[in-house]
Amino acid sequence: MDFYSTELLIENVRIPYVVYPEGDRLFFKPSRAGGSKDAPVFWVQKSGDMWNPLNITDTKITDQVRAAILQHQAH
Numbered sequence: 001m002d003f004y005s006t007e008l009l010i011e012n013v014r015i016p017y018v019v020y021p022e023g024d025r026l027f028f029k030p031s032r033a034g035g036s037k038d039a040p041v042f043w044v045q046k047s048g049d050m051w052n053p054l055n056i057t058d059t060k061i062t063d064q065v066r067a068a069i070l071q072h073q074a075h
Contacts, residue, residue, distance in 0.1 A: 005031065006068040008061060015039045019072075025054070028065065044069070 003020045008028075016031040017039075024046070030039035043054045044065055051069050053062055 004072050006072070008064045008068070010039060010061060019068075026051070026069070028053075 003018060005016060005018050007014045007016050009015075017028050018031050020027045020029065022043070026044045028040075028042050028044060030041065040056060040061075042056045044051050045054055046052075051066050053065055056062060056065075
């Protein structure tokens with residue numbers, strides 16, 4: 001999987017993210033273009049059939065992350 005970009009809605013603000021593969025995980029890093037200092041940086045790892053953020057517990061973000069990954073894999 002190559003790197004790609006996506007947007008996540010966090011606290012009613014669309015934050016652009018760049019997603020990089022790192023071994024068996026994906027690294028979600030806010031894009032500099034987003035300009036938000038409070039946007040979380042996090043890793044996502046597949047467990048069974050489900051991608052799970054390793055350091056994010058907010059289900060709104062988790063659902064968006066999973067949808068973004070599925071959308072990217074469908075292309």
